[in-house]
Amino acid sequence: MLTKQHSTNNHCSGQLLAHNTKSENITVPEFRDAFVAKFGAVHGKTLGEATDREKFHVLATLTREIVSQNLIKTHQQRATDDPKQVYYLSIEFLLGRLLENNLVNLGIRDICAEALSQLGIELGVLLGVEEDAGLGNGGLGRLAACYLDSMAAMGLAGHGCGLRYRYGLFEQKIMGGYQHEYPDNWLKDRAYVWEYRRPDEKLPIRFGGTVRVQTNGKTRFIHENYERIIAVPYDVPIVGYKNEIVNTLRLWSAEVDVSRHICSAPGADCNNVIGYKHGIESLTDLLYPDDSQYEGKLLRLKQQYFLVSASLQSIVRSFLLHHGNVSELPDKIAIHINDTHPALAVPELMRILIDDCDLGWEEAWDITVRTMSYTNHTILPEALEKWPIDMIKRLLPRIHMIICEINERTCRELWERYPGDWNRIRSMAVISDGQVHMAHLAIAGSHSVNGVAEIHTEILKKSVMNNFYTYAPGKFTNVTNGITHRRWLLTANPLLANLISDAIGSNWVEYPCELAQLAPLVKDNSFLEGLANVKRYNKLKLAQYIKANYNVIVDVNSIFDSHIKRIHAYKRQCLNVMHIMDLYNRLRDNPNLDVQPRTFIFGGKAAPGYYKAKKTIKLINTLADKINNDKSINDRLKVLFLENYNVSQAELIIPASDVSEQISTASREASGTGNMKFMMNGAVTIGTLDGANIEIRNFAGADNIFIFGLSAEEVLGYYRYGGYNPWDVYHNDSRVRTVIEQLVNGFFPVGPDEFRTHYDAFLHHGDEYFLLKDFASYVDAQSHLADTYQDQRRWQQMCLMNIAHSGWFSSDRTFSQYAADIWEMDQPIPLW
Structure with missing residues (x-):
C-alpha cells in the first residue's frame, strides 16, 4: 500500500519520457513520476486501488511510448540511408x-525496477502478468x-x-x-x-x-x-x-x-x-x-x-x-x-x-x-x-x-x-x-x-x-x-549473466564470441563455486514453482534432467521413459541400490491429431504417478510433466537444468535450438550425434558432452538396406524385454491396451526410430553421467566449458x- 503520491513536478511526465529520446538518460524519478501520471490518466484512480494487470498495462504502455520514438527515428533513418532490407x-x-526483453534492450530495466520499488511495486510481479x-x-x-x-x-x-x-x-x-x-x-x-x-x-x-x-x-x-x-x-x-x-x-x-x-x-x-x-x-x-x-x-x-x-x-x-x-x-x-x-x-x-x-x-x-x-x-x-x-x-x-x-x-x-x-x-x-x-x-x-x-x-x-x-x-x-543470448542468458538467467560480467566484463552481451574468455577459469575454484551457487538458486526457484503448481516436492540436490520439446516419435521421449522405467525397476528390486537422486522433467505439446504422441504424454504422466507415490524408493526418483510448455516456462526450466536431453534418432533432427539454450546456461547435453549436437561436441569438447547411440550414417544405412530387427534386442536384453512388457502386462494401473500403440510400434512395426537399438548405449551414457555428477568439481568444469563455447551458437553469428x-x-x- 502506498503511503504517499509522488509529485509530477507540474508537467506531464509521460511527455517527458517521450521527449527524452535516449532511454539510457531516463532517471529513476522521471520514470517513477511518469508511471504515476500515466496510471492516473489511463485508469482515473490511485495506485492503491490498482490491480497487477492494470499496473502491467500501464508499464507496458509507458515502455511502448519510449519504443515508439525509436521506431519513428529508425524509419526516418532508413528512408535516408535506403539500405537493402530483408x-x-x-x-x-x-x-x-516482451516487456522484460524490451526493458533490457532499452537499457532501463534496473531504472524501472527501482522506480517501481519506490512506489511499493515489484517489477517481477508485473512481468509475470504478461501472456x-x-x-x-x-x-x-x-x-x-x-x-x-x-x-x-x-x-x-x-x-x-x-x-x-x-x-x-x-x-x-x-x-x-x-x-x-x-x-x-x-x-x-x-x-x-x-x-x-x-x-x-x-x-x-x-x-x-x-x-x-x-x-x-x-x-x-x-x-x-x-x-x-x-x-x-x-x-x-x-x-x-x-x-x-x-x-x-x-x-x-x-x-x-x-x-x-x-x-x-x-x-x-x-x-x-x-x-x-x-x-x-x-x-x-x-x-x-x-x-x-x-x-x-x-x-x-x-x-x-x-x-x-x-x-x-x-x-x-x-x-x-x-x-x-x-x-x-x-x-x-x-x-x-x-x-x-x-x-x-x-x-x-x-x-x-x-x-x-x-x-x-x-x-x-x-x-x-x-x-x-x-x-x-x-x-x-x-x-x-x-x-x-x-x-x-x-x-x-x-x-x-x-x-x-x-x-x-x-x-x-x-x-x-x-x-x-x-x-x-x-x-x-x-x-x-x-x-x-x-x-x-x-x-x-x-x-x-x-x-x-x-x-x-x-x-x-x-x-x-x-x-x-x-x-x-x-x-x-x-x-x-543460433539463439539470442540476450534473452536466453542475459534476461533468462541474470545471476549467471552477472557472474560472467564480473569475471570477463560485459562486452560479451554485444560480442558473444567473448564468452570464450571464460575457458581459462576452468581451474578457478572460486568461479566454479559461483557457478554452482547460481545453478542451485535456479533449481530452488524451479522447485518452488513445481511445489506451488503440482504439489510435488523435488530434491534440489538431485540431478535435474530436462526433456522439453514438441512431442514426436523421432524426438524419442519414450527412450527417456524406458530408461526411467529401468532405473525404477532396479530400485524396486534393490531399495539399497546406490543411485544418484534424479528429477526428470518433461514438457511439450502433441499435435491434436497425433494419436501416438498424445499417448506418450499419457505414458509419462502414468509413470510419474506411479514413481512419485512409491514410498519404497525414498524419493530418489521424481518425474514431472509440466503442462502447457511455452517460452516463459522454458526461461524457468533451462537455467535450472543440469542435463539437457537431446536424444533424437540420429539424422532426424535438423539442428535443434533447445540444445543451444541449455548449453548456454551451463547444462550438460546427453544426446546422439545429430543436428547441432555434433557442433556442440566439437566446440565444447568431447569430454564435456555425453554421446550415445547409432550414427546418422548407420541409421540411414538401416533405412536404405534394412538389417535391423527389434525382436533381436528384445530377446537378448532382459532390461528391454521387461520395460516393453510392462507397457501391456498390468504394471501400470490402466487398461491392457492403453499403451498397446507403443508396444506394437516397437516390436511389430519395426521400431522405426531405433529406440530399442539405442537403449543399452543410452543407459550406459546415463550411468556415466550420474557417476560424473558425483564429482561436483568436474561437473562444474563441464558446465563452464559449455557456457564458454556457446557464443558460436548466438543468432548474431547465424x-x-x-x-x-x-x-x-x-x-x-x-x-x-
Whole structure:
C-alpha cells in the first residue's frame, strides 16, 4: 500500500519520457513520476486501488511510448540511408513475453525496477502478468523470433512477416494424464499491448473464382468471381539492444467490415452477416489447423497463401513507393522463406510482377530467383509439404497456372540436362503424382537453399536433395542455427549473466564470441563455486514453482534432467521413459541400490491429431504417478510433466537444468535450438550425434558432452538396406524385454491396451526410430553421467566449458552469415 503520491513536478511526465529520446538518460524519478501520471490518466484512480494487470498495462504502455520514438527515428533513418532490407516469412514467431526483453534492450530495466520499488511495486510481479503471444509452437517459431532479435541488435534493416493468430496453437491442460486442448485466448483483452494496427495499409487477398485470359496485343490474366478477404497488418516493434534501432514484425489478420453489408437484402439478415464475418475471420484463428480432413487441409493452404500474398503485396507496394524501377527489387529487397509453409511466395511474386507490373516471364523469373532464398528445416517426409494440385487449382486458380508453368519450364530444363532420365526428372519436378511439392517449388524459385546444421546440410546434399544439389551445387549452403543470448542468458538467467560480467566484463552481451574468455577459469575454484551457487538458486526457484503448481516436492540436490520439446516419435521421449522405467525397476528390486537422486522433467505439446504422441504424454504422466507415490524408493526418483510448455516456462526450466536431453534418432533432427539454450546456461547435453549436437561436441569438447547411440550414417544405412530387427534386442536384453512388457502386462494401473500403440510400434512395426537399438548405449551414457555428477568439481568444469563455447551458437553469428553470404546486405555487418 502506498503511503504517499509522488509529485509530477507540474508537467506531464509521460511527455517527458517521450521527449527524452535516449532511454539510457531516463532517471529513476522521471520514470517513477511518469508511471504515476500515466496510471492516473489511463485508469482515473490511485495506485492503491490498482490491480497487477492494470499496473502491467500501464508499464507496458509507458515502455511502448519510449519504443515508439525509436521506431519513428529508425524509419526516418532508413528512408535516408535506403539500405537493402530483408523480409523473413514464417508461419510461426514464438516471441514469448516482451516487456522484460524490451526493458533490457532499452537499457532501463534496473531504472524501472527501482522506480517501481519506490512506489511499493515489484517489477517481477508485473512481468509475470504478461501472456505469451500465441504466435508459434516450437523450434521453428522460436528460431524466427531469435533472428528478429539479432536483426535489430545488429542494426540490420529487417522485418518479420507472419499471421496474427487469435488463439495460437492451443492451451494444453493435463487431466487424468491425458492432453486436452483448449483455445489459447492470449488476446482476451482484444488487443496486444505491443502492436500497432495499420488499417490504412490493408490489402485484398483473392480466393477461388476463375481466370480469363485476354489477348489483345499483350496477354493478360483477369481474375474474376473470386472471394475477397481483407488482410489488415498489425506491427509489433522489435527492439535492438541499446542501439535505438526498432525493427518490426508485421502480423496479418483476416478481417471483414460488416458495415458494408446490408442486413435487409433478400435472403439475408444481420445474423447471416455476423456469421459471414466470423467465418472469414476464422482464417487467422488457429496455428496449424488439424489437417487430417479435407477442410483442415484447405484452411492450412488458405492461411499460407494469405500470409505470402499480403506480405508480398505490401513489400512490393512499399518498394515502388521509394524506387521507381521494379527491376531493382533484388538489389534492395531479400525475401526469405522459412521452411516450406511460405513457399507460395515464389508464384505469388511472379503473379505480382507479371500481372501487376507488366513484366514478361523471363524477367519476372530472374527477379524472383534473385530475391528469394529458402531454409530447409527437415528431412522427414511428412514435414516436406505437398498439396493436391486440384486443391490449389480450385482455391488459387492464377497461382495454379503459374505453378504449372514453373513446373513445365523446370522439367524442360531438366530434360535438356538429363535426356531420357524420367525418374530423375520426376523426383525433381514441382508437380508429380498429382501433388505440388513445396520444397521443390522453393528450391526452383530461390537463389540459395540452406540447411541448419552441418550434418543436416550434408544429408540434404548427399541424400534427400542429392539430385537438386548435383544439378545446382552453388545453391546449397549451411547456416547452423543460433539463439539470442540476450534473452536466453542475459534476461533468462541474470545471476549467471552477472557472474560472467564480473569475471570477463560485459562486452560479451554485444560480442558473444567473448564468452570464450571464460575457458581459462576452468581451474578457478572460486568461479566454479559461483557457478554452482547460481545453478542451485535456479533449481530452488524451479522447485518452488513445481511445489506451488503440482504439489510435488523435488530434491534440489538431485540431478535435474530436462526433456522439453514438441512431442514426436523421432524426438524419442519414450527412450527417456524406458530408461526411467529401468532405473525404477532396479530400485524396486534393490531399495539399497546406490543411485544418484534424479528429477526428470518433461514438457511439450502433441499435435491434436497425433494419436501416438498424445499417448506418450499419457505414458509419462502414468509413470510419474506411479514413481512419485512409491514410498519404497525414498524419493530418489521424481518425474514431472509440466503442462502447457511455452517460452516463459522454458526461461524457468533451462537455467535450472543440469542435463539437457537431446536424444533424437540420429539424422532426424535438423539442428535443434533447445540444445543451444541449455548449453548456454551451463547444462550438460546427453544426446546422439545429430543436428547441432555434433557442433556442440566439437566446440565444447568431447569430454564435456555425453554421446550415445547409432550414427546418422548407420541409421540411414538401416533405412536404405534394412538389417535391423527389434525382436533381436528384445530377446537378448532382459532390461528391454521387461520395460516393453510392462507397457501391456498390468504394471501400470490402466487398461491392457492403453499403451498397446507403443508396444506394437516397437516390436511389430519395426521400431522405426531405433529406440530399442539405442537403449543399452543410452543407459550406459546415463550411468556415466550420474557417476560424473558425483564429482561436483568436474561437473562444474563441464558446465563452464559449455557456457564458454556457446557464443558460436548466438543468432548474431547465424544472422551475420545470412546477411553477408545469402542476402548480400549492403550495410556493414557487425562482428558477431
